[in-house]
Amino acid sequence: MDLGNLTQGALPASAANTRHEANNSTTSWLPHLPDDVLETLTLLLGPQFNLLLKLLMVLYNIVGGHFGFDPTYPLSAFGFHSLARQYFMASIELIKWFASQPSLVNSRSLTAETVSNSVWDDKDGTGLITKRVSSDGSNAYLNFLTQKTKAAPRFTPALGTHGFWFRGRYFRLHRKQESLYDANRPFGIPQYKDKEIIFLSCFGRSPEPLKELLKHCKEQFYITHQAKTTIRRPAPEAIRKGRRNNWQQVLSDINEYLHPATLRWYANRSIPLRRGYLFYGPPGTGKTLFSFALAGVFGLDIYVISLLDPSLTEEDLLALFTSLPRRCVVLLEDIDTAGLKRTDDPNADEKSSENWKVSDLARELKRHQRGDASENKGISLSGLLNAIDGVASHEGRVLIMTTNKPETLDEALIRPSRIDIQIGFTNATQEQARELFVRMYKPDSTDDPNPFPPVPTPTAPNLNTLAEKFARQIPPGVFSPAELQGFMIKRKGKPKKAADDVGR
Numbered sequence: 001m002d003l004g005n006l007t008q009g010a011l012p013a014s015a016a017n018t019r020h021e022a023n024n025s026t027t028s029w030l031p032h033l034p035d036d037v038l039e040t041l042t043l044l045l046g047p048q049f050n051l052l053l054k055l056l057m058v059l060y061n062i063v064g065g066h067f068g069f070d071p072t073y074p075l076s077a078f079g080f081h082s083l084a085r086q087y088f089m090a091s092i093e094l095i096k097w098f099a100s101q102p103s104l105v106n107s108r109s110l111t112a113e114t115v116s117n118s119v120w121d122d123k124d125g126t127g128l129i130t131k132r133v134s135s136d137g138s139n140a141y142l143n144f145l146t147q148k149t150k151a152a153p154r155f156t157p158a159l160g161t162h163g164f165w166f167r168g169r170y171f172r173l174h175r176k177q178e179s180l181y182d183a184n185r186p187f188g189i190p191q192y193k194d195k196e197i198i199f200l201s202c203f204g205r206s207p208e209p210l211k212e213l214l215k216h217c218k219e220q221f222y223i224t225h226q227a228k229t230t231i232r233r234p235a236p237e238a239i240r241k242g243r244r245n246n247w248q249q250v251l252s253d254i255n256e257y258l259h260p261a262t263l264r265w266y267a268n269r270s271i272p273l274r275r276g277y278l279f280y281g282p283p284g285t286g287k288t289l290f291s292f293a294l295a296g297v298f299g300l301d302i303y304v305i306s307l308l309d310p311s312l313t314e315e316d317l318l319a320l321f322t323s324l325p326r327r328c329v330v331l332l333e334d335i336d337t338a339g340l341k342r343t344d345d346p347n348a349d350e351k352s353s354e355n356w357k358v359s360d361l362a363r364e365l366k367r368h369q370r371g372d373a374s375e376n377k378g379i380s381l382s383g384l385l386n387a388i389d390g391v392a393s394h395e396g397r398v399l400i401m402t403t404n405k406p407e408t409l410d411e412a413l414i415r416p417s418r419i420d421i422q423i424g425f426t427n428a429t430q431e432q433a434r435e436l437f438v439r440m441y442k443p444d445s446t447d448d449p450n451p452f453p454p455v456p457t458p459t460a461p462n463l464n465t466l467a468e469k470f471a472r473q474i475p476p477g478v479f480s481p482a483e484l485q486g487f488m489i490k491r492k493g494k495p496k497k498a499a500d501d502v503g504r
């Protein structure tokens, strides 16, 4: 009986790839035992056959690791390599998890990759920080962006074949690169693309161990990525112009907070190093924009967490805060709409039901659709507080909460040491309206490689006159910057029309 045929019939279609790979491999000259002998051996020895393999693996682990040979070599010598090859199954594409496996990272053949995350593993990092000077030269802020260039590389197994253990089972990993011809490129220009393929294989007939391994890798990935959005390096342009005192106050405060000397100061006094800010004000006044710009100025990643996400549980939130990098900005948006309730208040459910909002209804509907109405009761206030400043919460992060209704927030949420600075955002002043107008209608930079014809813009003296005219007609504190921006976007490329229309 042909074992190859048996394998092909019993395993998923992709097993064929593995067989093909095996036939092309450099080990195809190795002695083959006749199929019927192999079959007989398997039938006769059954579990013991498996035990024999395990014994060889253990021996390898103890002795082989020191001399760098592969456990399948002794198998090959007995002719079992071929058997193993033909019993190997599904080929799968994946990467990343391997980089965290000690047995693979200690392999003799490694590839070094630059990664942004490892910068946060740095304990102090005093020598790695650069400074960004504000456009008028008056302020210098710490900047963590360039740390990433100096961060330690991450080591992954190099191209070729490697072995590793997972849950008591031996797996082989084969990394290879192929150049694929891609004829469907835009503008009809075909191109060769490098593609990396990873083959995973293990002993046995069942694909279950591979599925289990992949499931594990996926779980590990989602544990760190669930229910959060990572946005990298937003343009800090908007903030550089923030001349308002309270904006400067936040900038200076964060600058001092992130300084390595502050870390030592807090540590010496056993005070947890955390900083919280509350940005409150009407919609569209720049609370989110300012948060993103802060992350840009300091070169930090920003994590936007939506407490309204119906699938978010308190456990998720805790896991998420635990896995945050050492220095980052965490943004909790519209905290007043999150329906946070105290779990120790027996009437909380009753009270909130009198005051239901559309967002609450949407959340409940989604929960029912998912069929988990009984399990997920949303995030409670204590659950959030626990995540924010419980033992699991990382020190060094900048927490920002935004709200339109600060008066509705629970005192516990914004007490000092959770929220250190509160900043009010207001609707646009006339000066802001003027600045917005200039920003909106000024000519684009000439070094910008823009493939589209430029939008006509007025000359500088004209632009300033129109901006003054526009601003004079804006009643202070009535319109949000977002509303003014929307008004001007409707009149894109028509500053005169905008200045004329605004008074009507």
Ligand SMILES: Nc1ncnc2c1ncn2[C@@H]1O[C@H](COP(=O)(O)OP(=O)(O)OP(=O)(O)O)[C@@H](O)[C@H]1O
Binding pocket: 238, 281, 282, 283, 284, 285, 286, 287, 288, 289, 290, 334, 402, 403, 404, 425, 436, 481, 482, 483, 485
């Ligand atoms: N001070 C400002 N300068 C320039 N543009 C602004 C300013 N404030 C707001 N905008 C514009 O308005 C848009 C909306 O702003 P943003 O989302 O930051 O408001 P918000 O205060 O967070 O609103 P909400 O409370 O509804 O979340 C921004 O994308 C930006 O284009």
